[in-house]
Amino acid sequence: MFGAGGGTSSYTEIEETDLIVLWGSNARNAHPIFFHHLLKGIDNGAKMFAVDPRRTSSAKFADVWLGLNLGSDVALANGIGREIIAAGLANKEFIAHSTQGFEAYKENVEPYTLEFTSQLTGLPEDAIRELAHDYATAESAQILWTLGITEHHNAVDNVLALCSLALLTGHIGRWGSGLVPLRGQNNVQGGGDMGSLPNKLPGFQNIDDDAARGKFEATWGVDLNPVPGKHLTLMFEAMERGEIKAAYVLGENPADSEADIQHARKLLSGLDLLVVQDIFMTRTAEMADVVLPASVAWAESDGTVTSSERRVQRVRAAVPPPGEARHDVDILFDLASRMGHDWGTPDPEQLWDELRSLSPMHLGMSWDRLEETGGLQWPCPALDHPGSPFLHGWLWADDLEGREPAPFIPVVHQGPKEELTEEFPLRLTTGRALDSYNTGVQSGGFSSPIRYGDALDMHETDAQRLGLNDGDMALVSSPRGSVEMRIRIDDSLVEGLTFTTFHFPDLVDTNVLTTDAWDKKSGTAEFKAASIRVEPLVAAEA
Amino acid sequence: MTSTEVAVTISVDGNDVAVPEGSTILDACTAAGVETPTICYGPNLTPVNACRVCVVELEGSRTLVPSCSRPVEEGMVVSTDSDRVNHSRKMVLEFLGSGVDLSEADELNEWSAKYGAQPDRYENPERMNEEIKIQDDLYVRDYDKCVLCYKCVSACGDDAQHTYAISMSGRGFGARIATEFDVTLPDSACVYCGNCVAVCPTNALQFKTEFDLRQVANWRPEDQTVTTTVCSYCGVGCNLELHTQDERIVKVTSPDDHSVTWGNLCIKGRFGWQYVHGDTDG
Numbered sequence: 131m132f133g134a135g136g137g138t139s140s141y142t143e144i145e146e147t148d149l150i151v152l153w154g155s156n157a158r159n160a161h162p163i164f165f166h167h168l169l170k171g172i173d174n175g176a177k178m179f180a181v182d183p184r185r186t187s188s189a190k191f192a193d194v195w196l197g198l199n200l201g202s203d204v205a206l207a208n209g210i211g212r213e214i215i216a217a218g219l220a221n222k223e224f225i226a227h228s229t230q231g232f233e234a235y236k237e238n239v240e241p242y243t244l245e246f247t248s249q250l251t252g253l254p255e256d257a258i259r260e261l262a263h264d265y266a267t268a269e270s271a272q273i274l275w276t277l278g279i280t281e282h283h284n285a286v287d288n289v290l291a292l293c294s295l296a297l298l299t300g301h302i303g304r305w306g307s308g309l310v311p312l313r314g315q316n317n318v319q320g321g322g323d324m325g326s327l328p329n330k331l332p333g334f335q336n337i338d339d340d341a342a343r344g345k346f347e348a349t350w351g352v353d354l355n356p357v358p359g360k361h362l363t364l365m366f367e368a369m370e371r372g373e374i375k376a377a378y379v380l381g382e383n384p385a386d387s388e389a390d391i392q393h394a395r396k397l398l399s400g401l402d403l404l405v406v407q408d409i410f411m412t413r414t415a416e417m418a419d420v421v422l423p424a425s426v427a428w429a430e431s432d433g434t435v436t437s438s439e440r441r442v443q444r445v446r447a448a449v450p451p452p453g454e455a456r457h458d459v460d461i462l463f464d465l466a467s468r469m470g471h472d473w474g475t476p477d478p479e480q481l482w483d484e485l486r487s488l489s490p491m492h493l494g495m496s497w498d499r500l501e502e503t504g505g506l507q508w509p510c511p512a513l514d515h516p517g518s519p520f521l522h523g524w525l526w527a528d529d530l531e532g533r534e535p536a537p538f539i540p541v542v543h544q545g546p547k548e549e550l551t552e553e554f555p556l557r558l559t560t561g562r563a564l565d566s567y568n569t570g571v572q573s574g575g576f577s578s579p580i581r582y583g584d585a586l587d588m589h590e591t592d593a594q595r596l597g598l599n600d601g602d603m604a605l606v607s608s609p610r611g612s613v614e615m616r617i618r619i620d621d622s623l624v625e626g627l628t629f630t631t632f633h634f635p636d637l638v639d640t641n642v643l644t645t646d647a648w649d650k651k652s653g654t655a656e657f658k659a660a661s662i663r664v665e666p667l668v669a670a671e672a
Numbered sequence: 673m674t675s676t677e678v679a680v681t682i683s684v685d686g687n688d689v690a691v692p693e694g695s696t697i698l699d700a701c702t703a704a705g706v707e708t709p710t711i712c713y714g715p716n717l718t719p720v721n722a723c724r725v726c727v728v729e730l731e732g733s734r735t736l737v738p739s740c741s742r743p744v745e746e747g748m749v750v751s752t753d754s755d756r757v758n759h760s761r762k763m764v765l766e767f768l769g770s771g772v773d774l775s776e777a778d779e780l781n782e783w784s785a786k787y788g789a790q791p792d793r794y795e796n797p798e799r800m801n802e803e804i805k806i807q808d809d810l811y812v813r814d815y816d817k818c819v820l821c822y823k824c825v826s827a828c829g830d831d832a833q834h835t836y837a838i839s840m841s842g843r844g845f846g847a848r849i850a851t852e853f854d855v856t857l858p859d860s861a862c863v864y865c866g867n868c869v870a871v872c873p874t875n876a877l878q879f880k881t882e883f884d885l886r887q888v889a890n891w892r893p894e895d896q897t898v899t900t901t902v903c904s905y906c907g908v909g910c911n912l913e914l915h916t917q918d919e920r921i922v923k924v925t926s927p928d929d930h931s932v933t934w935g936n937l938c939i940k941g942r943f944g945w946q947y948v949h950g951d952t953d954g
Contacts, residue, residue, distance in 0.1 A: 141908075142931060162865065162938035164908045169834050191834075313907025410947070426948045428904040429914060429921070435902050437909025437932070448899035448914040449921065452950060504911070504930055564863060565939045567905050573940060575947030579808035579858040580939070 136319060136440045139272060139308035140507065140519040145170040147306040149264055149271035153181040153292065154203065154278020158188035159564040161276070161312050164438065177268075179261050181206065182278060183559065184629060185622040194260060197624055198251040200557050201282060201546035201659050207291035208543065209247025210262040212239040214298055219266035224300035228525040231538040235294055238540030250543055266299050270306030276314060277561075281658045286651035287541040294538050302536075303522035313438040314562075316428065320436030323492075323508065324485070329358035333489025345488055361653035363646075369397040376403035380458060381424065385414040386569040386635040389655035390610050390646035407461060410571050413635070424458050425451035431458075432478040434500065436508075440518070442495055443505035546659035547647035550626075554608060554661035556592065558628050558643060566633035573633065584638040586664065587620035587629040596664055603667040608660050611642040614667060628662065682748040697728060697739035697750055706752050709761055709783040711768065712821035713740040714871050716934040717831045722822045725764045725783070728752045736760055758787060765789035771797030773816045776875035776886075780819075798845045807856040810864055810943055812883040815848055817876035824849060824868035824877055832936045837862040866942040870925055870935060881922050892917060900927065903941040908932065910941050921945050 144150060144167050157165045165188065172178055172191060180189035183200040198206055214220050215236055225232050244255040251258070265271050273295065279288045293309060301307040313319045325332040335342035338356050347354055360368060366388070368374040377398070388394035398404060399417055406418040415421050425431055430451045436442050451457070459476045466473050479497045486492050491509035499506060499513070506517035524531040550557060562568075565578040586606055588598075598604055600619040605612055615630065615638055623629060632640040643662060648655045677692040684704040691700045696719075701708045711723040719741035727736035731749035736757065739750075751757065765784045769791025774781055784791060805813040822840065829836050837860045841850040851860035869877040885891040896917045903910040910933045915923040924942050928935040 161906050161908050162863075163910050163933055163936060163941075166832055166834075166934075166936060173830070315907055316902060316904050316909070318907055426904070428901050429945070429948050435909065437902075438907040439909070439932075441909055441932070443902050443909055443911065445901045446899050448897070448901060448916050449919050449948065504927075505909070505932075565944075567940060567944070572904060572947045573944050575945075576943045577809040578939060578943070579810065579864060580862075 136323075136508070136521065137308070137310040137312070137438050138302060138521040139306075139310050140439045141167040143306050143308065143520065144168050144176075144272055144274075144310075145174060147171055147176055147268075147270045147272050149268035150176050150178040151181065151261070151265060151271065151273045152178065152188055152192070153273055153275045154280075154288075155274055155276035155312060156182070156184070156186040156188045156278075156561060157274070157276070157312060158186065158191070160314065160562045161438075162564065164312060177264060179264070181261075183624070183627055184561075187564075187622075189622075194257060196251075196253050196257050196261065198253050200559055200627060202251040202543065203279060203282075203288045204284065204291045204541055205242065205247055205250035205543035206253065206258065207288075207295060208239040208242040208541075209244065209251070209258050210265065211235070211291075211295055211298055212242045212247075213244060213259055213262035214266045214295075215239070217263060217266070219263060220298050221266075221300040224525075225298065228300075228303075228530065228535055229297045229538060230535040231540075235298075235538035235540050238542065242543075265295065265301070268301070270304065271299070271301045272306070272308050272310055273301075274310040274312060276312045278658060280311070280652065280654055281560075281656060282654075283547040283647045283649050283656040284541075284544050285649040285654045287544070290539045290541050294540075297536055297538055300525075303520070303525040305520060308520055310438070315568075316437075317435040319438060319440065320434065320442070323436050323489075328361050328364075331488075332485055333491050335489070349484070349488060363648045363653040363655065366394060366397055369401065375401060376405075377401055378405045378407070379414055379418075380407045381409075381427075383408070383412040383414050383569050383571060385417060386412065387632075387641065388646070389641055389644040389648075389657055391639060391641035391644075392611060393646065407458065409455065412569075412571055422461050423453065423455040424461065425455045427458065430455075433459075434482065437505075440507045440521075441505040442492070442500060442508065444500050547656055548609070548645050548659060548661050550661050554663050555626075556588075556628050556662050556664060557626055558586075558606075558608065558630065558660040558662045559658045560630055560632055560640065560644065563631045563633060566631065568633065569635050570633040582618070584615065584631050584634045584640055585618035586615040587618045587623055588664070589623045589625045589627065590619050590621070591625050592628070592664075593617060593619055597666050598664070605665045605667055606643065606662055607665075608643040608645070608662045610645070613639050613642050617664075628664070680744045680746050682744050682746070682750060684750050685752055691744055693744075695744050697730075697737070697742045697744055697748070698726060700744050700750070701728070701739060701752060708739055708752065709765075709787070710740060711780060711819065711873050712823060714823055714826075714935075715928045716936070717823060717826045717871065720822045720826060722820070723764060723768060725761055725768070727757060727760050727764075729754050729757050762787040762789045766791045766793070768819045770794045771799045772819055772874070773814070774874065776817065776878075777819075777873065780873060800848060802848070805857070806880070806883075808858050808864075808880075810866070810880055810939075811857060811869060812878050812880055813857070814876055814878075817874045818849060819874055819876075820847055820849070821873060823871040823873065827867040827871045827936070828862075832867050832934070833863070833865055835861055835863055835865070838868065864939040864943070865937060866924075866939070867936045870937075879923055885917075885922060891922075896922065903937070905940040905944060910937055912937070912941060914945070920949055 178192040179194045180192035181196045189195045248255045273292050296302040404418045405420045406415040407422040407424050428445045429448050434442050463473045463476050494510040494512045494515040495506045510517040567573040598617045602617045604617050606615045644657050645660045646655050679690040681690045689700050689704040709725045711725050721738050726739045728739045729751040730737045766789045800816050802815040828838050896915050899914045903912050911930045913925045914921050926933040926935050926937050
């Protein structure tokens with residue numbers, strides 16, 4: 131909607147904002163140190179709304195918790211948008227000057243009256259009105275989200291619906307206001323920045339832009355394929371059609387992490403060649419023809435990573451890699467050499483300088499400046515540029531700095547792809563525990579006193595109806611398969627909603643249950659909404 | 673100091689020093705190159721004025737004032753090296769330290785040496801006499817080493833973590849830091865961020881990795897290297913200081929002055945490094 135992909139605001143800004151809307155994010159567990167900044171904001175007087183089907187540990191700090199029906203985010207956002215317009219609280223001046231497509235947006239949200247939105251979301255009309263009015267009238271306000279918004283089959287629609295609220299009110303491009311997707315992995319932002327996207331070169335330059343691509347071709351002395359590549363979900367579909375026969379997997383464990391995991395494993399094992407480069411013998415590595423042992427990037431090598439606030443920071447080697455493990459870049463250089471390309475000897479600073487010469491938003495971030503400042507936020511286009519705490523200030527410039535006004539993009543409510551049925555009447559959603567991380571490859575290494583394993587959390591009433599007590603074992607089935615799980619009664623859930631983590635695939639293969647329905651626009655699978663059935667097994671010993 | 677900040681000038685031991693408005697006398701002393709002893713003060717914590725070891729003499733003030741919490745005012749005249757100040761600091765160090773196991777309180781012992789304090793000169797002092805609490809694989813709590821500075825409570829509470837798992841319990845000689853109803857740490861509200869351990873000045877709270885190495889007389893700070901890097905877990909970008917000894921990570925801290933963490937971490941960043949050495953939790 132606005133160009134480069136990244137959170138618009140700095141962590142410091144949330145300490146000074148007036149209104150916090152945490153939407154589909156349990157940052158208290160998943161981003162604990164960011165949540166410290168958020169708590170300072172609350173201590174400084176900010177009002178907080180939490181929008182989440184679960185009353186999470188984050189939601190417990192909110193003034194108002196909106197426990198909407200799972201997957202009704204677009205409906206709620208459209209309802210808020212309609213209420214802001216109907217109440218005359220839209221920022222007409224900003225809309226006229228900085229945006230386009232408002233009339234179509236207004237028409238699209240018109241049906242989402244408080245009454246209709248209340249029906250779709252299960253929320254009281256008063257709560258929707260309160261959020262709409264508070265957001266529109268706050269001096270500064272931030273909307274923050276994580277995978278509760280993006281792990282849905284309509285992920286991009288969800289994000290667009292939230293972006294429209296910022297355009298409606300002008301809560302963007304100013305200190306304290308913004309749209310903040312919190313990144314779930316230490317360099318997922320940096321990966322995107324460096325061009326690890328099917329259609330992008332480093333610095334978010336388009337692969338099909340001849341001028342941008344030409345710069346890289348000239349520097350590297352090779353022709354580059356101008357056709358955008360495939361994202362992960364499309365790759366699996368291409369494997370299914372036999373179009374992709376080989377895969378080179380670096381630092382990813384798709385044989386545990388993909389949704390509808392049995393299907394994904396079948397496709398991986400059907401490849402002619404599977405190469406895995408990883409620090410551990412993961413389940414994916416066990417399936418590989420060739421395993422290349424890698425070093426631990428953040429503790430055994432020098433380089434950079436980029437955080438959720440677009441801050442590029444240095445990582446440094448503290449210990450030598452074990453055995454034959456080598457730096458990822460060293461392995462790639464050797465591989466290139468075997469293919470007949472001599473790239474020389476890798477040097478982190480030289481590689482970084484090459485990136486700077488090709489990516490204008492990184493140009494001002496010299497290695498020395500990164501050392502001195504403790505990290506710089508992109509865009510940082512010149513050596514005397516201080517870096518950018520927030521993005522999209524151009525929306526407030528008289529001439530919009532020569533850019534096109536930001537477009538409203540209307541979207542409609544769809545709900546989860548997989549509907550509840552008599553056979554599978556419970557909703558399953560997934561998430562992260564405080565002390566664990568993804569498939570547990572890293573976090574499984576330490577003994578946590580607060581770890582309880584992948585239980586199926588459910589509301590007491592659902593458990594009673596099924597004859598289950600806290601700690602009992604149950605058979606949990608979705609249309610794709612079944613797993614045995616321990617039941618945990620959790621008062622953060624509403625009736626009909628169940629929750630689990632996916633950190634212990636050796637113990638509970640959670641992703642046997644999840645659906646691989648995915649978003650055509652982003653390629654993200656709908657980990658957040660499967661339908662399940664729960665049946666008691668023999669009760670576990672007390 | 674940036675151009676927008678208003679400067680305040682005070683006199684420290686006869687020398688004028690200018691600091692930004694809102695600074696404390698302690699900040700001004702540091703700016704003037706004067707070292708000040710502190711125990712309960714932390715750069716990332718709100719002052720609680722629990723220890724009083726940082727007191728200075730302020731012209732016009734009847735009593736000594738705690739420098740860590742007193743904001744500077746234009747024209748203040750401060751003495752840090754008077755007999756009254758030195759005597760007070762000595763007595764504070766002795767009273768706080770008497771009956772306390774200071775064997776691992778290196779910084780505090782340096783201050784005692786400087787001010788001629790002998791915390792062990794009192795006969796039969798009241799002691800806590802608590803068993804060392806080892807209730808999990810991450811923390812060790814040895815309250816015989818505690819001087820009740822309150823920093824752990826602040827870090828667990830309003831100043832950072834907002835978890836409120838520990839607080840001051842009891843009065844007088846019975847005062848000690850405790851969990852709710854004195855339950856074990858795993859049964860308490862504790863989320864094992866380690867931010868209390870990070871601020872402890874006497875090693876009453878320490879990481880189990882350090883404790884275990886000390887038990888076998890193999891904790892060697894002089895042989896340790898500290899490398900700053902970025903945590904490998906979520907995308908917040910917390911800076912980690914990896915303390916390594918014999919090519920192994922033995923402790924993780926975070927810089928007090930970095931705008932992302934201000935010295936704080938979560939359980940994953942603080943303890944989730946074992947996989948680097950190929951260790952797995954069975």
